[in-house]
Amino acid sequence: MNWIRGISFRFVVLFILWTLPVACYLAVGSLAIYQTGWFYKIVWLLPGMWGAAWLIGKVWKPPKVHRSFSGKPLSAPDFWTPQDSSAIRIVEDYRREVQDIDAQSIMDFNRYIRDAQILAERLAKHYHNRTSDELFHPLTLVEILAVIHLAAEDLEQWVLASIPGSDLATIGQIKRLPKVVNALDVVQKVVYVGSAVLNPAKMLAYPLWRKSANVTVELQNELIRGFYQRFLRQLGYYLIEMYSGRLRSGSRLYRSEFSEMADIAHEFDRGETSIDDLDDLSTTIAVMGQVNAGKSSLLNALLHNQVATTNVLPETRSVTRHQYSVPGSASEVTLLDTPGYDEADVSRFQLAEIQKAAKTADIIMLVMAANSSARDADRQMLDEVAAVYDQARRLKPPAVIVVLTHIDLLRPVREWDPPYNWRQPHTLKEESMAAAVQYARELFGDKISGYACVYTGTEHPIDSGTLDDVVSEMVAHLDHGHGAAILKAFYRKLSEDRFKTLKNQVFQLLKSVR
Secondary structure, eight states, X not given: OGGGGGSOHHHHHHHHHHHXXXXXXXXXXXXXXXXXXXXXXXXXXXXXXXXXXXXHHHHSOOOOTTTSSOOSOOOOOTTOOHHHHHXXXXXXXXXXXXXXXXXXXXXXXXXXXXXXXXXXXXXXHHHHOOOGGGTTTTOOHHHHHHHHHHHHHHHHHHHHHHSTTTTTOOHHHHHTHHHHHHHHHHHHHXXXXXXXXXXXXXXXXHHHHHHHOOHHHHHHHHHHHHHHHHHHHHHHHHHHHHXXXXXXXXXXXXXXXXXXXXXXXXXXXXXXXXXXXSSSOOOEEEEEEBTTSSHHHHHHHHHTSOOSOOOSSOOOOSOEEEEXXXXXXXXXXXXXXXXXXOSSOOOHHXXXXXXXXXXXXXXXXXXXXXXXXXXXXXXXXXXXXXXXXXXXXXXXXXXXXXXXXXXXGSSSTTOOOOOOOTTSOOSHHHHHHHHHHHHHHHHHGGGOOEEEEXXXXXXXXXXXXXXXXXXXXXXXXXXXXXXXXXXXXXHHHHHHHHHHHHHHHXXXXXHHTO
């Protein structure tokens, strides 16, 4: 009964008001005819209910195509980039402005082509900013065919689940539906007039009955609008996937890599599916920071052993990897220990290593000393990360979590009585921590996705509560990291398979011309 979800609330109300009197007559009509008094007690239902249906139908106008049967707006799955997510508005705007559709125009296939072309042109401008004559130049034939295949396949699945009788009714029968509706209307008139012989007072309610609503036509319009809205929704989704470059190797590879996450975005009910269940997901968290910010100490505290140097000199000259099981989660992530940098100088080698880590990272933990206001080097590092992903827009930029260390050195310095709750400060130490976070917010704005405060020093016992603050932020951003990871894995596979695919294509061509 999935198709019931698609029927609008307006239609349900009108349907009940139109059919309720008929149901009442079926239940007690026969008895009322033969037992004096019963019939006249319920006769008011006819003019009353049909009059209410006619009035509501006049005041409550039928929804346009963009408001009827459309379900939730198109939503971005976790692996979409910011550019992909911003394209949603283009699809939704077109769904709102598209002309209404009826039983006649739904059979006009030129309309499908015209609307698809308009939507594709708008999305092409969003992604490539080309002239009208060059909108489709960056696309391959495989990508265009993949959009058609994927959208049609999804639409087929939706029709089977949502349209009653869609696997039984033929095109010829559907074309005859308006004639069937007219025939039913004639039958209804005959039945109504015939029943008026037993009760002539019913003829007084005839105008209201005719104006109330034609339930069959209402249902037909609801399903037609729903079908076309779903068509635009799925088409828009896969056009975004096409312009993002993820359909370059065809629909089969795309389905194998993204089917579960795409099903969530499309609202297909296939049970609970978590992004954690997908293959090729190894989330990477790069730990970055200035010299003496406490980066290596943070890694040591998280990993529970001395795997990273804690000297004041930047001895970490290359990126090292450590596997880390996230508490409270089934996920195991890779922590990257990157070279420390400082305000005075960042060597060319260190900068190259930082850029490499940024391109590999799905999440970045930016470590800062809470008692220091020197942030120019951190700002430069974030600019380098932004530049890396500005050149690779098909990848999802990593979420950046700021981790403020050395909180024991904040005022009052001699106070150390954890745990501290800086998000709802009540003590002077908590207020100092909140002020340090606010300072970072003012400097970096929306470049930062989350904040945590931690103590990893040696003068006091390490408080597990502060580490929990870091871990909770890490867990909160795992979905974002997983989405970024699967995109990187997909494009790596795409690059590796490209030469192999070309070789097979040449082989098949030579084989066919022998």
